[in-house]
Amino acid sequence: MIPATQLSQLPQDVRKLVRRVYMDRSVADFEKLCNRLPDCSASELCILQPVLYMYLDPDRIPAKSTPAVATDIELVYKSLLVIVTTLGYIDGSGIGSAGSEKQYLISAWNRVAPWLIFFHDQFIMCRANYRPVDKMVAIRIVASLLLHVVMVSGKRGGTTLLTTPALYRPIAELWLLALKTKDKYVVCLSSSPGPAHITSFRVFGSLVVSSCIQDESFVTILLEVSGGIDAVTSAALKYVKSLRSMAKTPDIASDNFKLELLVLVFSHCVKIIATTSTLDAAIREAYLLRQSVKEIFGALRVLQSLFLGKESMAQALAPSFTYLDFLLKCADDPASALHQALCAHAFETMVHISPSGPLEESKLVETDPRRINEAFFRTLFKYSLDDKILSYVCKHVDAWSNNLGPIVREEKYLLDIWSGVEQTIRTYATLRSKAETIWWPSPSKMGRVLQCRCDGTAEDIRFRQCAGCQVVRYCSKRCQRDSWHNHHRLSCNFLKAAVGSSTPQRMKRSLRLLAGLEVGHIQRKWDNILRLFAAARCEYPKDRERLVLELSLDKNDESVRPLRDYIFLFNGLSENEVVDRISSSWPDSRGQLHGLFLCSVITIHDRYRSRQILFSPRIALDMEIVPQTFSRDSQDV
Template identity: 20%
Template sequence: MPFAAVGSSLKITADETQALKSLPVAAQITAKKAIQGSVADLGRLVDFISMLNSSRYCCLAPIFHATLSSIQVPNYINPKTIPTIMRAKWALVGLVKISTVTPSTYDDMDDPVTKYLVRRWDDAYPWMRFFARNCLPPPYDVSVSPPRPDLCNVFDAAKLCITPLSLICTKSEEGRHLLRSSVSVQHYVAQLWILIGNLKGDVLQGDPGTTSEGLISMLRASFALTNHVCVSESEDPNKIILPLSNYIQAAGGVKPVVFTLLRYIRRITRDAAAVEAPRSWTPSDRSVNQLHLYTDASCREQLIRQGSIRTVVGAITEILPKILVQASKEMDFHPQLGLAGRQNVLWSGYSYIASAIRDAEDGVTAACQAIDAGVLQILEKGVVCPPHADRRDHPTRGRMGDIELLFLLATFFMYHRVVESIFRHWIRMQSAPMQKREIRDKGLGVALELVLTSTIDAMDHRSVEPINFHEYRCSGPGCPMCTSEFVSKKRRCSGCLVSIYCSEKCQRAAWRNGHKRWCQVLRCTVGPWGSRDIRTSLQVIAGFENSEISGMAKDVETRVREAQQQFPAFRDRLVLMLDMSVYPPEVHVLPVHKLEQFPGNDPIWPEIADEIRQRSESPPKGYMFSVVKVNLGKPKVTLFSPSTALRMAFEGQYFSDDEISVDEDEIDDSKTPGHEDLDHGSESLDDG
């Protein structure tokens, strides 16, 4: 059937016109009328596109492209612009449908999405923004009804605005770079992301063939991937991508991004948990993975503060039974839906929890949130799943999988607040009904046993009497007063941040009695920033320090000999470092000047080392003293030995039966370094 070029509304090439002759006669007639400007026939043309013979209908794409090229986006909606809007709607729907149903072929250089959408982005994108602005509810108020449902209902508008982005993210590398590099596109995606995250079921009514709740679940899952791609790194390191801050600003700031992201996690988890059989459950959703992308300084702490770790732990708890259920041998070894594939979803959640703890400025708070949310209980349930990582035909564990998360948590068991969370964990375990489980994942089972043993050790170290004596008793020599009995404001030494005094008299007496020598040592025991978490945890850290060094006695001797051979000029200036920022802890022996974040060149250390040797019942052999490296999250701090510092600095007050009494008349009122004037040399105790 011939197509007359004269009088046509649209301009298509002779080759494109010739290609239309391969269509059925009814489709050719409809195409001719669509080219001549019939809006109704343009809509009917879309109905011809189907999965059957999908490649045959690719010849309709030039009509849709020509339609979009021939019209401009109107500034207003009125009776004159409605036909133009409807033509754009059907043309965009047609391109999306062709890109969806047309498979990629090996002899085709460009995939359909790149050819029909990305390469004609300048024609399609303005109309996508138009329908988003005029036919979708506002991003921050989804209760507002769309202004023109007669032009395009919310269901069709969502497909027009979101489906092209989802297709680009999954099928076009060129398109993915477009999303990452365009300010306008990122602004558009950010606003849509907020909108979809707030959509409720009653917004999408009248969806043909799909329930509104099902459509919303599909939109959330697909757009989570779009968001992930939009702000992730490019496949090509040479291609420039926009900073994450640009996307956050476009979405309205940190708080909307954080709240919407956590809402995505909760709602997608609910949808996944509602699936009855694992066969229909897909692990392709990347909503948890998105959390990795929001770990820059602007969002990381806010996410943790708003409960992101708790949210992810809750999500894992909810979907864990679905993931670990075993269906059949054929199903369990399926490359995408099998047990190994589903385990990767768990590991993505574990990976976020680990990265949040590891990269946080306050990793102690993050670790407490994870334990309080029940991450140890989840990992105990995970041992029932066979370890497919041991098989050659399955992928290895994630970079931060379950075992890695366990070992990271164990590096925080030395902190007072974390031990309190551990106490609550064991109380919950005692009240929960006992369930005997078969341990199929032997590797996870062994790691879990080691870490749970460390939790018990932490509680034991925390329970040693007197508990944190330096926090609850006046450090004045011979003073029996507890902090709860202080009448006046409590005084904390501003030099060491450890000693507490009930009065100016006790503070001056302590300085004269030996605190002058040990003040700087105690300051090095709480770290360069004087972390409160370290200060209140010195007893637990000291307990781990003693037990670990004793347990590795042979390894310590070996390390000392190696260091003496490696550093012969510093044989008498070696220091033992217990690295508890890793699990299991490691020991190293090195010259004092090589210590990080520690005043090793200060002349006080040889003098202190000599006193340690004289006053210790079993003086260390081969090294001056020990230090401890601890993990605070992103920062890692090297501390002077808490065990040594507490024992030496408070020996007269707390470790001897003969308490020292000081005559008030003998107190030297001269000003001393670090304790000059008590109004300036001490701090009021507002957190003790």
């Protein structure tokens, strides 16, 4: 009830309408009052707030929509509609303000929420045969009120009222429905004085879900409603894809308020994808194959083109990099995740996102653009050993260096890190070029160095690979059999040891690159290697003829130890068998080790970020290729 002192402040015609509304449940009288509200002042609307909520009695909610309860439904419908219309009109300060109409919505939420659930169930999901309220109108009412509660309660610092379990199913169903509805702009929001803004239903869906996603019971309902974790992840990825087109529409691109909402949508959807990928390895791999990283960083690039504020872009970058970092640590093919990010201009995007404040030691990598750039540069350095990544960065390193953003140029430590990475990329590119054109040229037009060198190399041949090393490819069974008896029986185990077990696909692509780096390392550090050799002969007098040179490519370090420390690399071969095979099939024709060492090994970090020892790619390539070349030259003679 409105106190008499406040009621007296209203215009006479409004007072009469209020008294008639209080006297009976007349739809006509309430409609007349609603029609009069646009002409009321802000102070008058404040006084009228109790009247707008008087019909929202949870005890009068019917079990089902029928003609018998049409009056109650009509009164509630008009009440909710006028509440949505007046939100933001009174004080003109927008969502999150201390306006009385918003305070009244929060205080009366226990009366509003049950009716929203009823409207959703009966009219939005169409579970009633008698539907006096249009579906899209019901969507607008329910979605607008839910989103207002999210924004208002969030800015007040309290727990959102949407964490009521009874609302979880409607929220989950609305989130999925938002992707299917043709009407994109249905949610009524006010961000400035004047008429309320209309924003995207898809924006609403993601924001509301994000406020509940941490609750396990909500996740259970979301999985049930959507049909499983795959459907949830798929919906989040669809949101990310649609966001790219939404951001380019003039209606949104010209409205800072809506752009800020898009950033929130993007961040929450990426978090959903990351969360489901963490929970399910199959989802993680499936969505990596569906180019999830490329879609995410592509959307981030679009957001950056809209000239959002520093804080907004930093907020969008944080979950994107967190998801990428997770895939680099856990995915079966982390190089593919990084390649997707690079193809979506992740480097260009990151170096041009400025921090919103001073660097704080307490900030995590995931939350500060400077630390994210540092981590990304170090990731580039690590994955430059991957042939696919190196091929991409070599094409773009000049453009990157010429267009570094202020975040890198203004932070000396970042600029120093990038300079080191740039130098490494250029060095690797030079060594790979020598390996591919001079030391181990390919007989194949497609660049496959470990492919049979017989005459049967037509483009339509389906090459088969050796089942043992899974590296060398042959055009026929006959070619494979001849190669085995000729030389491959000796080199097979060593090729397998050169590609390793943790990252075989990556190593197969990068074998010549690693071999080139090995050659460069030996040439660069030969003086120190000689000192280590002299010390090792004294330390291991019984193993003087079986010393192995270990090169740490990722640490630019080297050591010398006896062969027995590396025998685990050779798939069950004894120490004597390893010595015999290396001596008979690899005479060090290039003279790299000058007869001082039996062989060499290299160490890198695998996809699990642990130290991995590999047999020398240089020696393995020589063992496979040099005998073929010698045999072919003999036949030519």
